[in-house]
Amino acid sequence: MLEGNCVSGNLVRGLAVASATAVTTVGAVAGAAQSSTGQSVNDTETTASNSTLLADLPAGQQAQVQTVALAQQADSQAIAADTSARKTAAEAARKEAAKAAIAKQQAAKQQALEDAKEREEARQKASRSSTDSSSTGSSATDNSSLATQSSYTVAQVRAMAQQMVPSDQFQCFSNIVDHESGWNYKAVNPSSGAYGLVQAYPGSKMSSAGADWQTNPATQIKWGLNYMNDRYGSPCDAWAFWQANGSY
Template sequence: MSRISVRGFAVASATAVTAVGSVVGVASGSTAQSNDAEATAYETTTLLADIPAGQQAQVQTASLTQQADAQAIAADATAKKAAEEAARKAAAETAIKKKEAAEQAAKAAKERAEAKKAASRDAARSVTDFPVQTSYTVAQIQAMAQQMVPAGQFQCFSNIVDHESSWNYQAVNASSGAYGLFQALPGSKMATAGADWRTNPATQIKWGLNYMNSRYGSPCEAWSFWQANHWY
């Protein structure tokens, strides 16, 4: 190889590398280097023409390898950026869902607490509003319950009484001894609502409402449990 051809090979190699750098710069978003890249690529082609075929292959291989490496690096960076963006988006969506769930749970808990408080207040006030009688009809007992149980909870309350005693405040289970509208077992536990629990439906209604609120949160939640288990 002559001195001229050796110099040509070195210059061509360096120029090829420079051309790759220029192309990579353009790929990464630098438009200012496009003209330089084209000029350098032209110069590389011209110089390669003066180099023997075997040496041209070496120069071209080096150039293509560097170009492929640069493209791989750019692709990895793009993939990494996309993955990070997807992770941020997923985290934001998860945070929003958790916040909404917490807000709904807090709202439901507040509604249960308010319903329980209102029911207890109404029951405590209403028991003494009904004159004591020696006996009561189903219609009279239901009218008492409608005045003591919150309107939105009455149907659920009524469903439970229908299944437990058919609104018979003196109903007794022959097997277990459960007593009253709600088939309390033992019946004497209703004494917490009043000493006249055996004979006064209003006292039993007060006890039953307080029981449903304290154990399940409301008559409707107690009814949901009853439907699933056939007891409450």
């Protein structure tokens, strides 16, 4: 019985040694060591003491103790590795979340710009439609109310245009007519044959506004205004094109 108790005591002491060794190992893995060799002075002394105790055990029990110590050391390393992996994963997840938030913000900003652009285009289209309707209606009325004459002065032709062209577009319309014909409703381009105030080519195009297109400035003004609205959006848009290209 005494010998058995001695063996059991030695084994318990060996297990204690293993536990102490494992604890020292955990400290080293976790970065708790402070000396240049990776262990503090106290840990070095404890390890030396534990090694002496381990040497007192029989070889078989030493193997058991060492196996336990290695197992505990492996567990400690696994825990440390798992902690590091969790930290790395958390950092990666944070970065991905930040990237996703930035992408979402940029997409929202782009969508807002596109929506604003669509609203502006719709507003301009509605404005042009309103201008076209107003111009067409007033042109028909003004054209029919103007008495036909055998000839017209420049002042008379300009007065017709002021009645037929919207006031905010008249100056642009006038600029084009100034350059194209000088307000001569019978002007003919000797090279191309373009005719009238707005130099329609061929002049017969203006027949869509009236059969008297060759002799009636009002008919030419009506046709020219409709042409500028249909092709460019307005007389001012047509004038902007003319300035950029020298013609329209």
